[in-house]
Amino acid sequence: MSWHADDGDLRDYARGVLAAPRLWSVETHLAACADCRAALSAHIPTAEINAGWARLDAELDAPRPGPVESLLIRVGVADHTARLLAATPALRRSWLGAVALTLLLAVGVGLAASPLMLLATAPLLPLVGVAVSFGPGLDPTYEMSVVAPMHTFRLLMVRTVAVLSTTTALSGLASLALPSYGLAALGWLLPALALTSAGVALTARLGPVLAPVLVGAGWTALVVLSVLPASGTPLPFTAAGQCAAAAVATVATVLLVAARDRFDSGRPLGPSFRAPRSLRFLRSLRFAARRLS
Incomplete structure (x- = not known):
C-alpha cells in the first residue's frame, strides 16, 4: 500500500x-x-x-427454521408460535405418513365394502394426535414449555387446533374417495370434534395420556356395540348420534374454557403430567411471577 x-x-x-x-x-x-x-x-x-x-x-x-416453521412465519404466524407448532410431534412426516396410511386403508375397505372403518377411525386421529403432542415422554419440547413464559392452556390450544386442522383436512380428502356415499362419508366430522374436545377437557383432570385413552376406548366400544346388532347404520352416524356428538362437543368446550386456569395453577394435571422436581420448581416461579404481574 x-x-x-x-x-x-x-x-x-x-x-x-x-x-x-x-x-x-x-x-x-x-x-x-x-x-x-x-x-x-x-x-x-x-x-x-x-x-x-x-x-x-x-x-x-442459532438453529435455522425448517420449512414448516418458515412457511408459518411467512403467512403471518408469530415466530415463537411457529417454533412451537413446528416442534409438534403430530405434525412430523412420520406421523402424517401414518395418518395417511391409516386413511388409505380405511378408504380401501370403504370401496370394497362399507365406509364404516373410515367413519370409525377418522374421529380417533385428531384425538391421538393431540395426545402425542402434549405431555412428558411424548412432546420433545415439554420441558421447555413447562418453564416458558406462556400459558400452558394456550400452548395446548395452539397444538390442538394445528392437529385438528391437519387431520381433518386429510380425512376430508379421504372422504372424497368415496363419492358414492355422498354426505354420509362425512359422518366422522362431528364425532371427531366431540372426541377431541372431550379428550382435551378431561386432560385437566386426568392428564394428557389417560384422558384420550378413556375417550378413545369409549368411542371404540360405542361403535362396536352399535354394529353388533347389524340393524343398519350404527348409532353414532345416525341423525340422533350426530346431534349427540354436537352436544358433547359444545358441553366439552364450555367445560374446557371453565377449567382453563387449572392448566396454569401449578398443580399436576393427572399422574402422567408431573414434571421433574426442578421443572416443577421453575414452573412455580413462573406462576408466581405471573400472579405478581
Missing part, C-alpha cells in the same frame, strides 16, 4: 463518528490493508471485541 489511514481517522472510525466521505475511504482501505486493521484494533476495547465474537458465535450457532 502506498498510504495508510491516519490514526485519528482510525480512532473516529472505531468510535463510529467518522463522517463521509472519509468513512468510505477508510472502510475501503481497511478491506485491503492488514497493517491498518491491526492499528484499528488498538482503538477498540478488548471487551467489545470479545462481545462481538460472542454475538457472531451465537448467530452462527
Whole structure:
C-alpha cells in the first residue's frame, strides 16, 4: 500500500463518528490493508471485541427454521408460535405418513365394502394426535414449555387446533374417495370434534395420556356395540348420534374454557403430567411471577 489511514481517522472510525466521505475511504482501505486493521484494533476495547465474537458465535450457532416453521412465519404466524407448532410431534412426516396410511386403508375397505372403518377411525386421529403432542415422554419440547413464559392452556390450544386442522383436512380428502356415499362419508366430522374436545377437557383432570385413552376406548366400544346388532347404520352416524356428538362437543368446550386456569395453577394435571422436581420448581416461579404481574 502506498498510504495508510491516519490514526485519528482510525480512532473516529472505531468510535463510529467518522463522517463521509472519509468513512468510505477508510472502510475501503481497511478491506485491503492488514497493517491498518491491526492499528484499528488498538482503538477498540478488548471487551467489545470479545462481545462481538460472542454475538457472531451465537448467530452462527442459532438453529435455522425448517420449512414448516418458515412457511408459518411467512403467512403471518408469530415466530415463537411457529417454533412451537413446528416442534409438534403430530405434525412430523412420520406421523402424517401414518395418518395417511391409516386413511388409505380405511378408504380401501370403504370401496370394497362399507365406509364404516373410515367413519370409525377418522374421529380417533385428531384425538391421538393431540395426545402425542402434549405431555412428558411424548412432546420433545415439554420441558421447555413447562418453564416458558406462556400459558400452558394456550400452548395446548395452539397444538390442538394445528392437529385438528391437519387431520381433518386429510380425512376430508379421504372422504372424497368415496363419492358414492355422498354426505354420509362425512359422518366422522362431528364425532371427531366431540372426541377431541372431550379428550382435551378431561386432560385437566386426568392428564394428557389417560384422558384420550378413556375417550378413545369409549368411542371404540360405542361403535362396536352399535354394529353388533347389524340393524343398519350404527348409532353414532345416525341423525340422533350426530346431534349427540354436537352436544358433547359444545358441553366439552364450555367445560374446557371453565377449567382453563387449572392448566396454569401449578398443580399436576393427572399422574402422567408431573414434571421433574426442578421443572416443577421453575414452573412455580413462573406462576408466581405471573400472579405478581
